[in-house]
Amino acid sequence: MDIKVYLFDFDDTIISTKIYAELYQPLLKMVKSKLKLTNSQLKQKAEDLGLKKNKFDRWDTGDLCRELNLLEEYYQVLEKQIKVMPVLHDTVINTFKKIKAKKRKIAIVSNSMRRTVNAYLHKYELVQYLDFTFTRDDAQCKKRDDPFWQKLIKKQKLNPRECLVIGDDPEQDVIVPKKLGFNTFLIKQPQDLLNVLTVD
Ligand SMILES: [Mg+2]
Known part of the structure; x- marks a missing residue:
C-alpha cells in the first residue's frame, strides 16, 4: 500500500479539547445571559434543536451558538482563549x-x-x-x-x-x-x- x-x-x-472543557461553563453562561434563559430552559432549547451531548456529557458549544445565532459572541470568547492557551x-x-x-x-x-x-x-x-x-x-x-x-x-x-x-x-x-x-x-x-x- x-x-x-x-x-x-x-x-x-x-x-x-481541554480548551472546550475550560470554556464550557463561561459559554453556557454567556448564552443564558444573552437569551435570558434559565438552566432548564437552555436544556430544553438544546434538545428542541436536536443537539446531543458528546462523550464528555457536554453539548458542542459551537453547534449550540450557531443554532442560536450567537456565533460572533462564541468566537469572541473562543478566539481570545486560543491565543493564550497551549x-x-x-x-x-x-x-x-x-x-x-x-x-x-x-x-x-x-x-x-x-x-x-x-x-x-x-x-x-x-x-x-x-x-x-x-x-x-x-x-x-x-x-x-x-x-x-x-x-x-x-x-x-x-x-x-x-x-x-x-x-x-x-x-x-x-x-x-x-x-x-x-x-x-x-x-x-x-x-x-x-x-x-x-x-x-
Ligand atoms: Mg477527534
Missing part, C-alpha cells in the same frame, strides 16, 4: 515534517467550523504543512455521514485507497471512512501520531 495523502482529524488528534499536541509538527520529507500530502478533515480550525492553524503556523483543509462547512454535514467523505473525495479528486485517515474516534474516523474505501489509523494518545508513517 502506498499512502499519498494523510488526512488528520482535528479535535483530540491535532489539538487537545493546545497543540507536541507530536504534531514532527509528524508533519516527516510526512513532508517523504513528499506526501497532508490535510485536515474536521467536524469543526472552518473559522475554528483556521484560528488554531494560524496560531501554530501549520498552514505551511497543509495541502488542504476540509471541514463541516465544506461538506454541510459531519464525518459520521457518508456524504462528508463522498464530497471530500470529489472535491479533492482523491483515491481513498491512497489515503490514510488518522483520528481518535472509532466510528467517525475509522468505521465510516473505511466503508468508503479509506485506510484508517486510530490513535489512542498523541504519541501514536509518530507511528502513522509505519502504515505504508
Whole structure:
C-alpha cells in the first residue's frame, strides 16, 4: 500500500479539547445571559434543536451558538482563549515534517467550523504543512455521514485507497471512512501520531 495523502482529524488528534472543557461553563453562561434563559430552559432549547451531548456529557458549544445565532459572541470568547492557551499536541509538527520529507500530502478533515480550525492553524503556523483543509462547512454535514467523505473525495479528486485517515474516534474516523474505501489509523494518545508513517 502506498499512502499519498494523510488526512488528520482535528479535535483530540491535532489539538487537545481541554480548551472546550475550560470554556464550557463561561459559554453556557454567556448564552443564558444573552437569551435570558434559565438552566432548564437552555436544556430544553438544546434538545428542541436536536443537539446531543458528546462523550464528555457536554453539548458542542459551537453547534449550540450557531443554532442560536450567537456565533460572533462564541468566537469572541473562543478566539481570545486560543491565543493564550497551549493546545497543540507536541507530536504534531514532527509528524508533519516527516510526512513532508517523504513528499506526501497532508490535510485536515474536521467536524469543526472552518473559522475554528483556521484560528488554531494560524496560531501554530501549520498552514505551511497543509495541502488542504476540509471541514463541516465544506461538506454541510459531519464525518459520521457518508456524504462528508463522498464530497471530500470529489472535491479533492482523491483515491481513498491512497489515503490514510488518522483520528481518535472509532466510528467517525475509522468505521465510516473505511466503508468508503479509506485506510484508517486510530490513535489512542498523541504519541501514536509518530507511528502513522509505519502504515505504508
Ligand atoms: Mg477527534
